[in-house]
Amino acid sequence: xxxxxxxxxxxxxxxxxxxxxxxxxxxxxxxxxxxxxxxxxxxxxxxxxxxxxxxxxxxxxxxxxxxxxxxxxxxxxxxxxxxxxxxxxxxxxxxxxxxxxxxxxxxxxxxxxxxxxxxxxxxxxxxxxxxxxxxxxxxxxxxxxxxxxxxxxxxxxxxxxxxxxxxxxxxxxxxxxxxxxxxxxxxxxxxxxxxxxxxxxxxxxxxxxxxxxxxxxxxxxxxxxxxxxxxxxxxxxxxxxxxxxxxxxxxxxxxxxxxxxxxxxxxxxxxxxxxxxxxxxxxxxxxxxxxxxxxxxxxxxxxxxxxxxxxxxxxxxxxxxxxxxxxxxxxxxxxxxxxxxxxxxxxxxxxxxxxxxxxxxxxxxxxxxxxxxxxxxxxxxxxxxxxxxxxxxxxxxxxxxxxxxxxxxxxxxxxxxxxxxxxxxxxxxxxxxxxxxxxxxxxxxxxxxxxxxxxxxxxxxxxxxxxxxxxxxxxxxxxxxxxxxxxxxxxxxxxxxxxxxxxx
Numbered sequence: 001x002x003x004x005x006x007x008x009x010x011x012x013x014x015x016x017x018x019x020x021x022x023x024x025x026x027x028x029x030x031x032x033x034x035x036x037x038x039x040x041x042x043x044x045x046x047x048x049x050x051x052x053x054x055x056x057x058x059x060x061x062x063x064x065x066x067x068x069x070x071x072x073x074x075x076x077x078x079x080x081x082x083x084x085x086x087x088x089x090x091x092x093x094x095x096x097x098x099x100x101x102x103x104x105x106x107x108x109x110x111x112x113x114x115x116x117x118x119x120x121x122x123x124x125x126x127x128x129x130x131x132x133x134x135x136x137x138x139x140x141x142x143x144x145x146x147x148x149x150x151x152x153x154x155x156x157x158x159x160x161x162x163x164x165x166x167x168x169x170x171x172x173x174x175x176x177x178x179x180x181x182x183x184x185x186x187x188x189x190x191x192x193x194x195x196x197x198x199x200x201x202x203x204x205x206x207x208x209x210x211x212x213x214x215x216x217x218x219x220x221x222x223x224x225x226x227x228x229x230x231x232x233x234x235x236x237x238x239x240x241x242x243x244x245x246x247x248x249x250x251x252x253x254x255x256x257x258x259x260x261x262x263x264x265x266x267x268x269x270x271x272x273x274x275x276x277x278x279x280x281x282x283x284x285x286x287x288x289x290x291x292x293x294x295x296x297x298x299x300x301x302x303x304x305x306x307x308x309x310x311x312x313x314x315x316x317x318x319x320x321x322x323x324x325x326x327x328x329x330x331x332x333x334x335x336x337x338x339x340x341x342x343x344x345x346x347x348x349x350x351x352x353x354x355x356x357x358x359x360x361x362x363x364x365x366x367x368x369x370x371x372x373x374x375x376x377x378x379x380x381x382x383x384x385x386x387x388x389x390x391x392x393x394x395x396x397x398x399x400x401x402x403x404x405x406x407x408x409x410x411x412x413x414x415x416x417x418x419x420x421x422x423x424x425x426x427x428x429x430x431x432x433x434x435x436x437x438x439x440x441x442x443x444x445x446x447x448x449x450x451x452x453x454x455x456x457x458x459x460x461x462x463x464x465x466x467x468x469x470x471x472x473x474x475x476x477x478x479x480x481x482x483x484x485x486x487x488x489x490x491x492x493x494x495x496x497x498x499x500x501x502x503x504x
Contacts, residue, residue, distance in 0.1 A: 010194040017186040025179040032171050037128040040080075040164045044135045045126055047076055052124075052158050055086075056142040064143065069095050082134075083108060083161035088143065091115055091157065108161045114138055115157045122155075128164075135162040204232055208239060215243055218250075301326050353395070355386035355424045355433060362399045373407055374418055381424030386431050388498055390479035398474055401467040402435045402494050409439035409491070421490075430500060436493035447485060447492075 051073065058068055073084050077099050086095035091112060118125050118138040125138040137160040204226060211222045222243050226236040301322045308314040356379075363370075363377055370377060388395065403420060410418040415438060423434045442450060453469040475483040481498040 009197070010190050013193075014187065014190045017190065018183065021179055021182050021186065025175060028178075029172065029175050032175060033130075033168070036164070036167060036171055037130075040135050040162065040167065041126050041128055043080075044137050044160065044162050045124065047081065047162075048124060048126070048137045048139045048158065048160050051076060051084075051160075052139040052141050055158065059143055064094070066095055070097065073097055080162045080164065080167075081160060082163040083159075085110065085159040086141065087115065087157040087159065089119065089155050094143075094156070108134065108136060110138075110157070110159045115159070118157060119155055133163075133165040133168045135164055136160070137162070200230075201232060204236065208236060211239065211243070215246070221247060298326055298330075350390050351392055352387055352389050353392040355388055355431070356381040356383055358392060358396055359399060359422055359424070362396050362403070366400065366403060370403075370407065370420075373411060375407060375410060376419050378419060378421045381422065381433075382426055385426040386424045386433070388431060388479075390481075390498075391474070394474045394478060398471040398496070399435070401471045405467065406435065406437040406439065406492075410437055413439045415439055419490075428500070431498045433496045434493055436488055436491055438490040439492070441487035441491045442485070444487070447487065450485065451483075 054072055055069065058065075058072065062068065069086070073081070077084070077097060083098045084096070085093060087110065088094055091110075114125055115138055118140055122140050124140065127136050128134075129136060139158040139160070141156050141158045143156050204224075207224050211224045214222050223240055224236050226233045305314065305319065305322055308318055359379060359381060363379070367377075399422075406420045410420075417438070420435065420437045425432050451468050451472045453466055472483045475481045475496055479498070481496055483494065483496050485492060485494050487493070
């Protein structure tokens with residue numbers, strides 16, 4: 001049962017009060033009935049003794065007369081006395097009078113055993129019948145007269161029945177009325193004290209609870225109003241002080257977090273730049289490979305022109321043809337420099353780019369070095385569906401890092417049939433880009449650590465240990481994707497995943 005305390009407490013007080021009132025009423029009724037039985041029995045004894053003495057006196061003085069008995073008992077029969085019977089010593093009925101009322105309309109029967117006992121002991125017997133609230137009384141009576149004409153026997157029994165139901169009902173109504181009035185008073189007191197407790201306690205507790213909820217949601221700009229000097233006011237003052245301290249602490253922590261984030265962003269930028277500079281040497285080597293063939297061709301063109309000039313065969317047409325070829329070679333070399341410059345240019349804004357195009361551009365930069373290392377590239381990317389929203393050049397840096405790691409692994413393991421596979425797929429939920437090789441994979445002992453900063457498996461002087469770390473930072477922090485590694489059948493496989501809901 002989940003009942004608020006502000007309702008439960010008054011309810012419990014009322015229930016306890018009601019139970020106590022019912023219990024007290026029950027005790028009062030029992031006590032009242034016991035006292036009523038004593039009073040009624042005492043009254044019956046007084047009436048019975050008085051009536052017995054008077055009847056004995058009248059019978060002795062004037063003899064037995066029913067008419068006289070009627071006149072003597074009439075005044076008592078009008079009150080609570082309901083039934084009177086006179087019996088002789090043989091328990092023969094000599095006189096009977098009965099008044100039927102709405103409380104009592106039947107006659108009680110005399111019990112011979114009690115009557116004989118009373119005649120023998122000469123003492124009265126009075127009993128209270130709880131079931132029908134009657135008092136039954138036996139009194140010894142002397143029927144002897146001066147002329148002995150009325151009765152042959154001297155001692156008889158006067159049998160009286162008193163109806164006490166009306167007094168019982170009056171007492172019952174009085175007790176119930178008192179109980180009802182007490183319950184009403186209790187309800188009024190419960191309502192009064194409930195209202196008092198609500199305004200003094202629960203209302204302020206509710207405000208304190210609401211403020212606590214706001215505090216738990218991170219709203220530290222709160223203050224609970226309270227007046228007075230009681231214990232709850234002191235608790236509220238303590239809460240306000242705590243909220244103020246937490247607000248100050250939160251502002252201090254927020255400033256520290258902002259500074260830490262700013263420092264991390266700067267460090268990330270520096271590490272990305274370091275990663276670019278670390279791979280610049282390799283890129284320059286690739287440019288050298290890219291330039292080697294056109295430089296050789298240019299050298300041959302110059303030698304050809306020189307040779308034709310020495311032989312006197314140098315014509316305007318020959319110069320024009322070789323100039324065109326030289327311009328083509330120079331343009332190709334210039335394009336290589338532009339590609340290198342674009343690769344090193346940092347991204348400032350996110351953009352939509354095609355995964356296949358970026359991959360082909362990177363391969364074009366690395367093609368000469370990969371060809372010299374006798375490494376073949378296998379690209380399988382779904383066209384027109386693998387579109388990513390992010391930093392194009394930073395993503396290109398990630399591809400370069402992964403391809404160069406595969407190249408180093410293939411060369412270190414002296415793999416003969418060297419291959420690198422690039423695969424891009426897309427479904428309803430995500431875009432996946434995978435790079436793996438056939439170099440045999442990464443040792444399971446260190447595969448969980450290869451994304452740690454400055455951790456490298458290469459020989460000293462051949463690696464900085466920031467390439468894979470920065471690749472993971474770029475993918476997960478900057479572009480909100482995920483980057484994982486595992487060993488497949490051929491070698492290490494790096495998988496980059498972008499959820500479409502994050503890149504739409």
